[in-house]
Amino acid sequence: MTPVLPIAPPGLVVEILSALVFGIGFGWFLERGGLGSAKKIAAQFYLTDMTVLKVMFSAIVTAAVGIAILGTAGVVDPSRLFIQPTFVLPQLIGGLVFGVGFVMGGLCPGTSCVAFASGRWDGLALIGGMLVGIVLFNEAYPLLDRFYGSTPLGVTTLAGVLGIPFGAGVALLTVVAGAACVVAERIERKVAK
Protein backbone atom coordinates (compact mmCIF):
# COMPACT_ATOMS: atom_id res chain seq x y z
CA MET A 1 0.00 0.00 0.00
CA THR A 2 1.38 3.41 -0.90
CA PRO A 3 1.62 5.94 1.94
CA VAL A 4 -1.06 8.64 1.83
CA LEU A 5 1.26 11.35 3.18
CA PRO A 6 2.43 13.93 2.32
CA ILE A 7 -0.81 15.09 0.71
CA ALA A 8 -0.24 15.65 -3.00
CA PRO A 9 -1.36 18.05 -4.23
CA PRO A 10 -2.54 19.69 -0.99
CA GLY A 11 -5.02 22.08 -2.59
CA LEU A 12 -5.65 25.69 -1.76
CA VAL A 13 -7.54 25.21 1.52
CA VAL A 14 -4.88 22.93 3.00
CA GLU A 15 -2.13 25.30 1.77
CA ILE A 16 -3.65 28.35 3.43
CA LEU A 17 -4.70 26.67 6.67
CA SER A 18 -1.42 24.78 7.07
CA ALA A 19 0.66 27.91 6.45
CA LEU A 20 -1.20 29.82 9.14
CA VAL A 21 -1.52 26.98 11.69
CA PHE A 22 2.06 25.71 11.37
CA GLY A 23 3.36 29.29 11.25
CA ILE A 24 1.51 30.10 14.49
CA GLY A 25 2.95 26.97 16.12
CA PHE A 26 6.46 27.84 14.93
CA GLY A 27 6.24 31.43 16.20
CA TRP A 28 4.67 30.34 19.48
CA PHE A 29 7.42 27.87 20.38
CA LEU A 30 10.22 30.20 19.24
CA GLU A 31 8.88 32.94 21.53
CA ARG A 32 8.30 30.45 24.37
CA GLY A 33 11.95 29.42 24.14
CA GLY A 34 13.16 33.02 24.30
CA LEU A 35 14.28 33.21 20.67
CA GLY A 36 12.57 36.56 20.14
CA SER A 37 15.36 38.09 22.21
CA ALA A 38 18.47 39.21 20.31
CA LYS A 39 20.46 39.38 23.56
CA LYS A 40 19.62 35.76 24.36
CA ILE A 41 20.52 34.61 20.83
CA ALA A 42 23.77 36.60 20.71
CA ALA A 43 24.76 35.11 24.09
CA GLN A 44 25.20 31.82 22.22
CA PHE A 45 28.33 33.33 20.67
CA TYR A 46 29.71 34.55 24.02
CA LEU A 47 29.05 31.14 25.63
CA THR A 48 26.85 32.57 28.39
CA ASP A 49 23.53 31.10 27.15
CA MET A 50 23.40 28.12 24.77
CA THR A 51 19.62 28.23 24.20
CA VAL A 52 19.99 28.57 20.39
CA LEU A 53 21.94 25.33 20.11
CA LYS A 54 19.61 23.47 22.49
CA VAL A 55 16.41 24.58 20.73
CA MET A 56 17.82 23.98 17.25
CA PHE A 57 19.25 20.55 17.91
CA SER A 58 16.24 19.27 19.85
CA ALA A 59 13.94 20.55 17.07
CA ILE A 60 16.01 18.93 14.31
CA VAL A 61 16.26 15.61 16.19
CA THR A 62 12.53 15.58 17.02
CA ALA A 63 11.55 16.11 13.38
CA ALA A 64 14.19 13.72 12.03
CA VAL A 65 13.21 10.90 14.42
CA GLY A 66 9.54 11.45 13.56
CA ILE A 67 10.24 11.32 9.83
CA ALA A 68 12.32 8.15 10.23
CA ILE A 69 9.61 6.40 12.30
CA LEU A 70 6.69 7.45 10.10
CA GLY A 71 8.68 6.56 6.99
CA THR A 72 9.49 3.09 8.29
CA ALA A 73 5.88 2.59 9.38
CA GLY A 74 4.74 3.37 5.84
CA VAL A 75 2.66 6.40 6.88
CA VAL A 76 4.88 8.90 5.05
CA ASP A 77 6.58 8.42 1.69
CA PRO A 78 10.17 9.62 2.33
CA SER A 79 10.88 9.86 -1.41
CA ARG A 80 8.31 12.64 -1.69
CA LEU A 81 9.89 14.84 1.01
CA PHE A 82 11.74 17.95 -0.18
CA ILE A 83 15.43 17.70 0.66
CA GLN A 84 17.49 20.85 0.14
CA PRO A 85 19.95 20.16 -2.71
CA THR A 86 23.61 20.64 -1.88
CA PHE A 87 25.86 23.26 -3.49
CA VAL A 88 29.07 22.91 -1.49
CA LEU A 89 30.79 26.28 -1.95
CA PRO A 90 27.71 28.56 -2.08
CA GLN A 91 26.37 26.96 1.10
CA LEU A 92 29.73 27.14 2.87
CA ILE A 93 30.43 30.76 1.88
CA GLY A 94 26.75 31.70 2.34
CA GLY A 95 26.91 30.17 5.82
CA LEU A 96 30.05 32.15 6.69
CA VAL A 97 28.49 35.43 5.52
CA PHE A 98 25.26 34.56 7.34
CA GLY A 99 27.11 33.84 10.60
CA VAL A 100 28.72 37.30 10.63
CA GLY A 101 25.34 38.98 10.11
CA PHE A 102 23.83 36.67 12.74
CA VAL A 103 26.15 37.77 15.58
CA MET A 104 26.01 41.40 14.42
CA GLY A 105 22.20 41.56 14.30
CA GLY A 106 21.54 39.04 17.07
CA LEU A 107 18.52 37.60 15.28
CA CYS A 108 17.96 35.37 12.26
CA PRO A 109 15.33 36.01 9.57
CA GLY A 110 12.65 33.93 11.34
CA THR A 111 13.38 35.16 14.85
CA SER A 112 13.44 38.80 13.68
CA CYS A 113 9.70 38.37 13.09
CA VAL A 114 9.33 36.88 16.59
CA ALA A 115 11.31 39.81 18.05
CA PHE A 116 9.16 42.38 16.21
CA ALA A 117 5.99 40.51 17.21
CA SER A 118 7.00 40.75 20.87
CA GLY A 119 7.42 44.52 20.58
CA ARG A 120 11.13 44.83 19.80
CA TRP A 121 11.96 47.51 17.25
CA ASP A 122 15.38 46.01 16.54
CA GLY A 123 13.50 43.07 14.98
CA LEU A 124 11.90 45.47 12.50
CA ALA A 125 15.27 47.08 11.71
CA LEU A 126 16.68 43.66 10.92
CA ILE A 127 13.74 42.89 8.62
CA GLY A 128 14.40 46.20 6.82
CA GLY A 129 18.05 45.27 6.39
CA MET A 130 17.07 41.89 5.01
CA LEU A 131 14.80 43.40 2.37
CA VAL A 132 17.63 45.67 1.22
CA GLY A 133 20.07 42.73 1.27
CA ILE A 134 17.76 40.68 -0.95
CA VAL A 135 17.50 43.56 -3.44
CA LEU A 136 21.32 43.87 -3.48
CA PHE A 137 21.69 40.12 -4.06
CA ASN A 138 19.09 40.14 -6.83
CA GLU A 139 20.72 43.11 -8.58
CA ALA A 140 24.18 41.53 -8.28
CA TYR A 141 22.87 38.15 -9.43
CA PRO A 142 24.29 38.40 -12.99
CA LEU A 143 27.77 38.58 -11.36
CA LEU A 144 27.01 35.84 -8.84
CA ASP A 145 25.11 33.27 -10.88
CA ARG A 146 28.15 31.19 -11.85
CA PHE A 147 29.24 30.89 -8.23
CA TYR A 148 25.61 30.37 -7.12
CA GLY A 149 25.32 27.27 -9.30
CA SER A 150 28.83 25.98 -8.67
CA THR A 151 29.86 22.70 -6.95
CA PRO A 152 26.40 21.07 -7.17
CA LEU A 153 25.94 17.67 -5.52
CA GLY A 154 22.18 17.45 -6.07
CA VAL A 155 20.08 15.89 -3.32
CA THR A 156 22.74 14.46 -1.02
CA THR A 157 22.15 13.37 2.56
CA LEU A 158 24.58 12.59 5.36
CA ALA A 159 23.21 9.03 5.40
CA GLY A 160 23.84 8.72 1.66
CA VAL A 161 27.43 9.97 1.99
CA LEU A 162 28.10 7.46 4.80
CA GLY A 163 26.35 4.69 2.87
CA ILE A 164 23.93 3.93 5.72
CA PRO A 165 20.09 3.87 5.84
CA PHE A 166 18.24 7.11 6.68
CA GLY A 167 17.18 5.73 10.08
CA ALA A 168 20.79 4.95 11.00
CA GLY A 169 21.80 8.46 9.95
CA VAL A 170 19.09 9.88 12.23
CA ALA A 171 20.30 7.69 15.11
CA LEU A 172 23.85 8.94 14.58
CA LEU A 173 22.62 12.55 14.43
CA THR A 174 20.71 12.03 17.69
CA VAL A 175 23.88 10.84 19.44
CA VAL A 176 25.95 13.76 18.07
CA ALA A 177 23.26 16.34 18.97
CA GLY A 178 22.91 14.83 22.44
CA ALA A 179 26.66 15.05 22.98
CA ALA A 180 26.65 18.68 21.76
CA CYS A 181 23.93 19.53 24.29
CA VAL A 182 25.88 17.87 27.13
CA VAL A 183 28.93 19.95 26.17
CA ALA A 184 26.73 23.08 25.96
CA GLU A 185 25.43 22.48 29.50
CA ARG A 186 29.00 22.10 30.79
CA ILE A 187 30.15 25.29 29.05
CA GLU A 188 27.21 27.23 30.54
CA ARG A 189 28.05 26.03 34.05
CA LYS A 190 31.76 26.78 33.59
CA VAL A 191 31.18 30.30 32.22
CA ALA A 192 28.67 31.06 35.01
CA LYS A 193 31.34 30.35 37.64
Added chain:
Amino acid sequence: MGTQVAPHPISPAQERGAVRAARPYLNPYAAGVGVGLVLLLTFVVLGHGLGATGAFSTLVATGAATVAPGHAAGSLPYAAYLEHGLASPLRDWLVLEIVGVTLGAVASAVAAGRYRRVVERGPRIGAAARMRYAFAGGLIMAIGAKLARGCTSGLALSGGAVLSVGAWLFIVAAFGAGYAAAPLFRKAWT
Protein backbone atom coordinates in the same frame (compact mmCIF):
# COMPACT_ATOMS: atom_id res chain seq x y z
CA MET B 1 13.65 42.56 67.78
CA GLY B 2 12.72 41.49 64.27
CA THR B 3 14.74 41.68 61.11
CA GLN B 4 14.53 44.96 59.30
CA VAL B 5 12.91 44.44 55.90
CA ALA B 6 14.09 46.82 53.19
CA PRO B 7 11.23 48.64 51.49
CA HIS B 8 10.56 47.09 48.08
CA PRO B 9 11.38 49.55 45.29
CA ILE B 10 8.29 50.06 43.18
CA SER B 11 8.60 51.81 39.84
CA PRO B 12 5.83 54.21 38.80
CA ALA B 13 4.89 51.80 36.01
CA GLN B 14 4.43 48.93 38.45
CA GLU B 15 2.35 51.15 40.70
CA ARG B 16 -0.03 51.79 37.87
CA GLY B 17 -0.07 48.06 37.13
CA ALA B 18 1.06 48.76 33.54
CA VAL B 19 3.89 46.27 33.59
CA ARG B 20 3.02 42.70 34.44
CA ALA B 21 5.83 40.45 35.59
CA ALA B 22 7.22 38.59 32.60
CA ARG B 23 7.01 34.83 33.03
CA PRO B 24 10.29 32.92 32.54
CA TYR B 25 10.99 31.27 29.21
CA LEU B 26 10.13 27.63 28.60
CA ASN B 27 12.88 25.03 29.04
CA PRO B 28 14.90 25.20 25.77
CA TYR B 29 14.62 21.45 25.11
CA ALA B 30 10.84 21.59 25.54
CA ALA B 31 10.68 24.58 23.18
CA GLY B 32 12.87 22.68 20.72
CA VAL B 33 10.63 19.61 20.82
CA GLY B 34 7.67 21.95 20.20
CA VAL B 35 9.36 23.48 17.16
CA GLY B 36 10.38 19.99 16.03
CA LEU B 37 6.82 18.64 16.22
CA VAL B 38 5.54 21.60 14.16
CA LEU B 39 8.33 20.97 11.64
CA LEU B 40 7.49 17.24 11.56
CA LEU B 41 3.79 17.98 10.94
CA THR B 42 4.72 20.36 8.12
CA PHE B 43 6.81 17.64 6.44
CA VAL B 44 4.13 14.99 7.01
CA VAL B 45 1.26 17.05 5.60
CA LEU B 46 3.00 19.05 2.87
CA GLY B 47 6.27 17.26 2.11
CA HIS B 48 8.46 20.28 2.86
CA GLY B 49 9.68 22.13 5.93
CA LEU B 50 9.35 25.61 7.41
CA GLY B 51 11.16 28.76 6.22
CA ALA B 52 11.59 32.50 6.55
CA THR B 53 13.86 34.18 4.00
CA GLY B 54 11.75 32.95 1.08
CA ALA B 55 8.82 34.99 2.37
CA PHE B 56 10.95 38.15 2.17
CA SER B 57 12.20 37.18 -1.29
CA THR B 58 8.58 36.96 -2.42
CA LEU B 59 7.85 40.37 -0.88
CA VAL B 60 10.85 41.91 -2.67
CA ALA B 61 9.93 40.25 -5.98
CA THR B 62 6.31 41.40 -5.69
CA GLY B 63 7.50 44.91 -4.90
CA ALA B 64 9.88 44.90 -7.86
CA ALA B 65 7.13 43.62 -10.17
CA THR B 66 4.97 46.57 -9.09
CA VAL B 67 7.67 49.24 -9.44
CA ALA B 68 9.57 47.86 -12.44
CA PRO B 69 7.58 45.02 -14.05
CA GLY B 70 9.90 44.64 -17.05
CA HIS B 71 13.04 44.45 -14.93
CA ALA B 72 11.50 41.94 -12.49
CA ALA B 73 10.14 39.67 -15.23
CA GLY B 74 13.49 39.59 -17.05
CA SER B 75 15.64 38.96 -13.97
CA LEU B 76 15.83 35.37 -12.68
CA PRO B 77 16.09 36.03 -8.91
CA TYR B 78 12.90 38.11 -9.06
CA ALA B 79 11.07 36.01 -11.64
CA ALA B 80 11.68 32.81 -9.66
CA TYR B 81 9.43 34.18 -6.93
CA LEU B 82 6.76 35.52 -9.27
CA GLU B 83 5.76 32.64 -11.53
CA HIS B 84 4.18 30.60 -8.75
CA GLY B 85 0.70 30.95 -7.38
CA LEU B 86 -0.36 30.20 -3.84
CA ALA B 87 -0.49 26.48 -4.64
CA SER B 88 3.27 26.29 -4.93
CA PRO B 89 5.12 25.31 -1.76
CA LEU B 90 7.97 27.41 -0.39
CA ARG B 91 6.90 30.47 -2.32
CA ASP B 92 3.75 32.25 -1.29
CA TRP B 93 3.08 29.56 1.30
CA LEU B 94 5.97 31.07 3.20
CA VAL B 95 4.45 34.54 3.24
CA LEU B 96 1.36 33.16 4.97
CA GLU B 97 3.53 31.03 7.23
CA ILE B 98 5.48 34.13 8.32
CA VAL B 99 2.19 35.90 9.03
CA GLY B 100 1.40 32.89 11.22
CA VAL B 101 4.82 33.07 12.93
CA THR B 102 4.14 36.71 13.81
CA LEU B 103 0.65 35.90 15.15
CA GLY B 104 1.93 32.95 17.19
CA ALA B 105 4.80 34.97 18.63
CA VAL B 106 2.63 37.93 19.62
CA ALA B 107 0.12 35.57 21.27
CA SER B 108 2.88 33.82 23.22
CA ALA B 109 4.56 37.09 24.25
CA VAL B 110 1.29 38.69 25.43
CA ALA B 111 0.14 35.53 27.24
CA ALA B 112 3.45 35.39 29.13
CA GLY B 113 3.49 39.12 29.94
CA ARG B 114 6.60 39.53 27.78
CA TYR B 115 5.30 42.01 25.21
CA ARG B 116 7.49 45.14 25.55
CA ARG B 117 7.95 47.99 23.08
CA VAL B 118 11.71 48.35 23.36
CA VAL B 119 14.92 48.39 21.39
CA GLU B 120 16.66 45.39 22.89
CA ARG B 121 20.39 46.02 23.27
CA GLY B 122 23.51 45.25 25.26
CA PRO B 123 24.52 47.38 28.26
CA ARG B 124 27.21 49.31 26.35
CA ILE B 125 25.37 50.33 23.16
CA GLY B 126 22.80 53.04 22.44
CA ALA B 127 19.41 52.42 20.87
CA ALA B 128 20.28 54.15 17.58
CA ALA B 129 23.52 52.17 17.23
CA ARG B 130 21.68 48.94 18.04
CA MET B 131 19.13 49.71 15.29
CA ARG B 132 22.00 50.28 12.81
CA TYR B 133 23.67 47.01 13.83
CA ALA B 134 20.36 45.15 13.42
CA PHE B 135 19.81 46.68 9.97
CA ALA B 136 23.37 45.91 8.82
CA GLY B 137 23.21 42.42 10.33
CA GLY B 138 19.98 41.74 8.47
CA LEU B 139 21.47 42.99 5.21
CA ILE B 140 24.55 40.76 5.54
CA MET B 141 22.47 37.78 6.63
CA ALA B 142 20.11 38.10 3.68
CA ILE B 143 23.03 37.95 1.23
CA GLY B 144 24.39 34.85 3.01
CA ALA B 145 20.97 33.20 3.04
CA LYS B 146 20.40 33.93 -0.66
CA LEU B 147 23.81 32.48 -1.59
CA ALA B 148 23.14 29.38 0.52
CA ARG B 149 19.54 28.98 -0.74
CA GLY B 150 18.08 29.29 2.75
CA CYS B 151 18.50 30.55 6.30
CA THR B 152 18.32 29.10 9.80
CA SER B 153 14.68 28.07 9.22
CA GLY B 154 14.47 26.96 5.60
CA LEU B 155 17.94 25.44 5.29
CA ALA B 156 19.39 24.69 8.75
CA LEU B 157 16.24 23.50 10.54
CA SER B 158 14.26 22.01 7.64
CA GLY B 159 17.23 20.70 5.64
CA GLY B 160 18.99 19.56 8.82
CA ALA B 161 16.05 17.32 9.78
CA VAL B 162 16.19 15.46 6.44
CA LEU B 163 20.00 15.19 6.75
CA SER B 164 20.79 17.42 3.75
CA VAL B 165 24.57 17.73 3.43
CA GLY B 166 24.21 21.36 2.28
CA ALA B 167 22.15 22.19 5.36
CA TRP B 168 24.82 20.80 7.68
CA LEU B 169 27.58 22.61 5.79
CA PHE B 170 25.58 25.80 6.31
CA ILE B 171 25.06 25.12 10.03
CA VAL B 172 28.77 24.48 10.66
CA ALA B 173 29.86 27.51 8.58
CA ALA B 174 27.29 29.89 10.13
CA PHE B 175 28.13 28.97 13.73
CA GLY B 176 31.86 28.93 12.96
CA ALA B 177 31.70 32.44 11.48
CA GLY B 178 29.49 33.60 14.35
CA TYR B 179 32.09 32.55 16.90
CA ALA B 180 34.96 33.93 14.79
CA ALA B 181 33.25 37.33 14.40
CA ALA B 182 31.91 37.50 17.98
CA PRO B 183 34.92 39.48 19.38
CA LEU B 184 34.22 42.24 16.82
CA PHE B 185 30.73 42.75 18.21
CA ARG B 186 31.44 42.19 21.90
CA LYS B 187 30.71 45.85 22.66
CA ALA B 188 27.23 45.47 21.21
CA TRP B 189 26.24 42.62 23.47
CA THR B 190 28.30 42.41 26.67
